[in-house]
Amino acid sequence: MRENRTIVEYLAAVQAHLASLGATERDDALAELESLLRVEAERIGEMAAVDAVGDPADYAAGILEALDFDAAADAEGRPVPQGHVLGMPYDFRGASVERIGSRVWNPADPRILMPRMFGVGWTINLGAIAVKLGLIRPDDVGDESYDRIPRVALAMVLVLPVLLVAMALVILLIAWPSLPAELPIHWGVSGHPDDWAPRAWVVGVLLALAILPPLLSYPRLLRRGTPARSRLLAAAALGMAATLAFGIAVVTVADANGGASGNWVLLVVLGMFAVPFLMLYVPLRLGLRAEWRAAVPTNGEGD
Amino acid sequence: MARVRDERASQFRKGALELVILALLDRGELYGVEIVDRLAERPGLEASAGTIYPLLSRLKKAGVVDTTWRESPVGPPRKYYRLSPAGASELTEMTRSWRDIAAAIDDVLTGGADDA
Numbered sequence: 001m002r003e004n005r006t007i008v009e010y011l012a013a014v015q016a017h018l019a020s021l022g023a024t025e026r027d028d029a030l031a032e033l034e035s036l037l038r039v040e041a042e043r044i045g046e047m048a049a050v051d052a053v054g055d056p057a058d059y060a061a062g063i064l065e066a067l068d069f070d071a072a073a074d075a076e077g078r079p080v081p082q083g084h085v086l087g088m089p090y091d092f093r094g095a096s097v098e099r100i101g102s103r104v105w106n107p108a109d110p111r112i113l114m115p116r117m118f119g120v121g122w123t124i125n126l127g128a129i130a131v132k133l134g135l136i137r138p139d140d141v142g143d144e145s146y147d148r149i150p151r152v153a154l155a156m157v158l159v160l161p162v163l164l165v166a167m168a169l170v171i172l173l174i175a176w177p178s179l180p181a182e183l184p185i186h187w188g189v190s191g192h193p194d195d196w197a198p199r200a201w202v203v204g205v206l207l208a209l210a211i212l213p214p215l216l217s218y219p220r221l222l223r224r225g226t227p228a229r230s231r232l233l234a235a236a237a238l239g240m241a242a243t244l245a246f247g248i249a250v251v252t253v254a255d256a257n258g259g260a261s262g263n264w265v266l267l268v269v270l271g272m273f274a275v276p277f278l279m280l281y282v283p284l285r286l287g288l289r290a291e292w293r294a295a296v297p298t299n300g301e302g303d
Numbered sequence: 304m305a306r307v308r309d310e311r312a313s314q315f316r317k318g319a320l321e322l323v324i325l326a327l328l329d330r331g332e333l334y335g336v337e338i339v340d341r342l343a344e345r346p347g348l349e350a351s352a353g354t355i356y357p358l359l360s361r362l363k364k365a366g367v368v369d370t371t372w373r374e375s376p377v378g379p380p381r382k383y384y385r386l387s388p389a390g391a392s393e394l395t396e397m398t399r400s401w402r403d404i405a406a407a408i409d410d411v412l413t414g415g416a417d418d419a
Contacts, residue, residue, distance in 0.1 A: 107356075108356035108357045108359070108360045109353065109356075109357055110351075110352065110353035111353070137335065137382075138335065138352060138356040139335045139356050139359060139360065139382050140382065142363070142370065142382075291372065292372055292379065292380045295371070295372035295373075295380065296372055296373065296374045296380045
């Protein structure tokens, strides 16, 4: 075991065993190991510190196992945040369909507040809300329910975010001449704007934020063979972003024309949850009904 | 002190819950609410729906249980769970490990291990 490696050599050896990891996770793990080794080296010397950590292959295997554990817990529907900051969970890995599924729509888990998919804070488990409202039972929706969603319903859900973004675009284009040179970019708790920016900047950023997510996601979503579950969950996430963009467009235009109030803002926030909720619940309800009809031919829905 | 004891008991229970559910399903298929109720009948094994449903979903994904929709006299069809062939051998394995561990712990608790 005693090979008298330097910290740099040891890190390179561990890195070689982590080839299967994503670059971010690998760099994080190595950075953590390096700082640990440097602290130990101060105390007991570089060679002894490296020696104390043991075989690089074993250390790498330990890292892989720890990350796998998180992935497995994630897949079985118990969302685990990467850690906590100021008492709030955080997660800076990209939003995968599995993560959307386990957090935004997870009827089996009764928690309404889930660790957020990306960033700091919580997200709302719409599946738990559907169960609390008595709309579905915790184990009603399975993989088959997604596969039995009528094609038309799935197509409509996929079109809705695009439609909302297109409507936001049209509203902003039509209202452009009537917009003042400076537009509000931040609203206080009372619903009144408290910060402004030039209109070209505001509208440009708003449109970029509205158009980019669908533009990046749809090529993958529409590819042949993408499972219905991935399509529905991703569409609902895009629907939430599109509702926000549409809402901000409407509030901005209404505000410029003297019609916006605190209620508009509240309505946008409500819509951000109501729209994805309906985008998930309605197709899944139809899929579930088809599943029941196939399994219990004598009785349709029964309620 | 009581709280520490409760937490300890809950750790034990979590590990045993999967085994208990598989054993219940070995005697016949059950739907979700029935599983929750059967466990609630046994003091020490009660678990909330919020614990049981994610566990059932995991067992289904792992192929240990299968599900079937069956008509219900009241309301919409119910999802019934039953052991899959893989689940039956899993149950045998888990039962054996459980007995081994229980016997070993018992041995230590009664002081028998000191003689070994």
